[in-house]
Amino acid sequence: MTPSELSDAVVHALRALVERGAVELTGDLPASVVVERPRNSSHGDYATNVALQLGKRSNLKPPALAAALAEELAGVAGIASVDVAGPGFLNITFDAGAQGGLAGTIVAAGPAYGRNETLAGRRVNVEFISANPTGPLHLGHTRWAAVGDALSRVMEAAGAEVTREFYVNDRGNQMDKFGASVEAAAQGRPVPEDGYHGDYIADLARQVVANRPDILELPEGERLVAFREEAYQLQLTEQQQHLETFRTRFDVWFSERGLYDDGKVEHGLKVLQEKGHLFESEGALWMRTTDFGDDKDRVLRRGNGELTYFASDTAYYVDKRERGFDTCIYLLGADHHGYVGRLRSMAACAGDDPDQTLEVLIGQMVKILRGGEEVRLSKRAGTLVTLEELVDLIGVDALRYTLARYPTDSPLTLDVEQITRASNDNPVFYVQYAHARLASILRNAGDLGIAASTDGFDPSLLAHPREGELLRALAELPRVVAASAQLREPHRVARYLEETAGTFHRFYDACRVLPQGDEEATDLHRARLVLVDATRVVFANGLGLLGVDAPERM
RNA sequence: GCCCCCGUAGCUCAGCUGGAUAGAGCGACGGACUUCUAAUCCGUUGGUCGCAGGUUCGAGUCCUGCCGGGGGCGCCA
Numbered sequence: 044m045t046p047s048e049l050s051d052a053v054v055h056a057l058r059a060l061v062e063r064g065a066v067e068l069t070g071d072l073p074a075s076v077v078v079e080r081p082r083n084s085s086h087g088d089y090a091t092n093v094a095l096q097l098g099k100r101s102n103l104k105p106p107a108l109a110a111a112l113a114e115e116l117a118g119v120a121g122i123a124s125v126d127v128a129g130p131g132f133l134n135i136t137f138d139a140g141a142q143g144g145l146a147g148t149i150v151a152a153g154p155a156y157g158r159n160e161t162l163a164g165r166r167v168n169v170e171f172i173s174a175n176p177t178g179p180l181h182l183g184h185t186r187w188a189a190v191g192d193a194l195s196r197v198m199e200a201a202g203a204e205v206t207r208e209f210y211v212n213d214r215g216n217q218m219d220k221f222g223a224s225v226e227a228a229a230q231g232r233p234v235p236e237d238g239y240h241g242d243y244i245a246d247l248a249r250q251v252v253a254n255r256p257d258i259l260e261l262p263e264g265e266r267l268v269a270f271r272e273e274a275y276q277l278q279l280t281e282q283q284q285h286l287e288t289f290r291t292r293f294d295v296w297f298s299e300r301g302l303y304d305d306g307k308v309e310h311g312l313k314v315l316q317e318k319g320h321l322f323e324s325e326g327a328l329w330m331r332t333t334d335f336g337d338d339k340d341r342v343l344r345r346g347n348g349e350l351t352y353f354a355s356d357t358a359y360y361v362d363k364r365e366r367g368f369d370t371c372i373y374l375l376g377a378d379h380h381g382y383v384g385r386l387r388s389m390a391a392c393a394g395d396d397p398d399q400t401l402e403v404l405i406g407q408m409v410k411i412l413r414g415g416e417e418v419r420l421s422k423r424a425g426t427l428v429t430l431e432e433l434v435d436l437i438g439v440d441a442l443r444y445t446l447a448r449y450p451t452d453s454p455l456t457l458d459v460e461q462i463t464r465a466s467n468d469n470p471v472f473y474v475q476y477a478h479a480r481l482a483s484i485l486r487n488a489g490d491l492g493i494a495a496s497t498d499g500f501d502p503s504l505l506a507h508p509r510e511g512e513l514l515r516a517l518a519e520l521p522r523v524v525a526a527s528a529q530l531r532e533p534h535r536v537a538r539y540l541e542e543t544a545g546t547f548h549r550f551y552d553a554c555r556v557l558p559q560g561d562e563e564a565t566d567l568h569r570a571r572l573v574l575v576d577a578t579r580v581v582f583a584n585g586l587g588l589l590g591v592d593a594p595e596r597m
Numbered sequence: 598g599c600c601c602c603c604g605u606a607g608c609u610c611a612g613c614u615g616g617a618u619a620g621a622g623c624g625a626c627g628g629a630c631u632u633c634u635a636a637u638c639c640g641u642u643g644g645u646c647g648c649a650g651g652u653u654c655g656a657g658u659c660c661u662g663c664c665g666g667g668g669g670c671g672c673c674a
Contacts (some may be wrong), residue, residue, distance in 0.1 A: 079613070080613090082618085084616080129656055132616080136615095175674075216674080217674055226637095297626090338600080342671095342672045344672085347672085352674055378669065380601050380602080381668095381669045383601080407667085476637080479634070479636090480634055526613065542621080548637055549637095549639090555633070558633095559632050587615085
């Protein structure tokens with residue numbers, strides 16, 4: 044019996060009581076009932092507070108309602124006992140072995156286990172990183188790469204249709220400054236004070252000149268543009284390569300310039316115009332975002348005729364909606380939180396309900412410690428530690444996992460020594476090790492000629508307490524995926540895997556899986572092997588949701 | 598001044614969208630390898646959940662106010 048089956052059984056029991064007139068309820072029956080794993084094992088395998096929740100709507104007080112439900116549930120196959128405790132909790136204990144069938148179900152489902160339909164039919168755009176193509180990706184971008192990609196995977200697993208999108212800020216005067224910086228470096232002149240610094244500028248200059256030996260001969264105006272464009276392509280390509288190395292792939296690289304070239308900015312403004320939220324004042328074009336709670340109105344076109352960054356963002360949003368996305372998720376750094384209010388107001392000006400169509404996740408700062416001291420500077424970038432350096436220092440798996448295991452709204456500190464250490468205090472190794480151990484058992488079973496076959500295995504043999512704990516842990520994966528997706532909190536997957544790794548290791552400690560010495564393989568061995576295979580599937584799928592390898596050996 | 602985030606064990610942090618006696622890892626101390634990976638497991642130690650009110654059967658979780666830390670508030674991008 045799984046949690047959802049148990050939930051159904053509770054609803055069924057409730058319905059029976061109501062139909063029989065034993066219980067009166069105002070309002071409808073709940074569609075589902077929350078069953079949770081109690082912290083304290085003396086509270087049974089599962090507990091539900093349904094009687095407390097329905098107390099106000101029922102003619103019975105919670106303890107009496109709970110007692111009636113307990114009696115009704117006691118006859119359900121697989122349930123050993125139901126106790127009423129405290130103010131009206133139902134503590135449910137399964138028959139030993141009644142959960143074993145789940146192991147076979149998981150093995151049969153394989154990579155599909157954990158997937159669900161919670162977000163089925165939702166078209167979601169997840170935009171993250173969206174860096175300027177004027178330099179290497181750094182620490183903050185790296186957090187978004189790990190979290191954005193994991194979030195996308197989790198939402199896909201929950202049934203959503205997800206597009207991962209990177210908005211390339213390739214327009215505006217920072218691009219000109221970038222081009223001028225590279226050009227200056229190529230000419231052997233110092234980079235302008237307000238330009239881009241760092242060794243990478245000189246590297247780019249060398250590459251640009253190598254690719255286009257004639258470039259220095261061009262007249263100044265053309266030369267600056269040529270440097271800007273060449274360096275832009277090189278830098279963008281480098282970002283793409285580094286993200287590829289980091290296993291973060293985007294479906295769409297969306298150029299800000301493209302918005303202009305394709306007339307999407309004018310189109311976006313037209314849409315807003317029709318909605319009646321634009322006005323002109325002091326020679327500028329404004330959006331009246333204060334209509335929807337922003338603290339001030341925002342300029343779209345300046346007095347000098349130039350369109351603002353906000354105009355691009357507006358057009359971009361309109362374009363996303365016209366491409367059919369129900370939900371547009373933005374992952375932004377804490378330094379951009381001031382932007383949230385105007386984004387939401389803008390969506391409202393475009394005729395949407397921002398609560399439905401636009402979500403912003405704000406990520407707090409990341410610090411990195413090495414040898415007990417904060418690492419800030421990157422030689423190459425001139426400013427912050429880069430993605431490339433982090434991958435070299437920490438490795439893709441440990442880096443992705445560590446960045447994804449914290450809620451985004453808490454600041455986090457990466458301790459290089461800790462997360463590269465192969466020991467118990469390093470969660471990524473702890474979890475990967477569990478998978479490697481499982482794979483090892485399955486390998487050994489193969490050598491012994493014992494197959495983890497799901498047909499004909501006897502689930503009721505999995506009656507050891509540690510087996511029950513492990514099965515209940517495995518049963519959680521679909522709920523964890525659903526909650527992570529709905530709450531946009533992929534870190535829950537990591538925390539779940541850590542907890543489940545502990546549960547597995549305790550099972551391993553107590554339950555011998557394979558025959559020893561000359562022992563013949565028994566049905567218990569075979570049943571445990573199915574459980575091991577199921578556990579391996581859970582780790583493989585869970586790590587997959589985080590984009591972290593599930594190693595066969597360590 | 599206004600807005601956002603954070604405050605939980607000595608340290609780093611969880612806390613399942615309001616549940617029962619608040620958890621994990623590290624640290625410290627003590628145990629477990631002739632057997633499937635000891636990168637593991639078991640035990641002990643450790644808390645006025647920043648403070649004060651409120652909501653209710655029940656609050657670390659929700660509301661209000663305060664204290665402390667971080668960040669943000671351009672016709673910049």
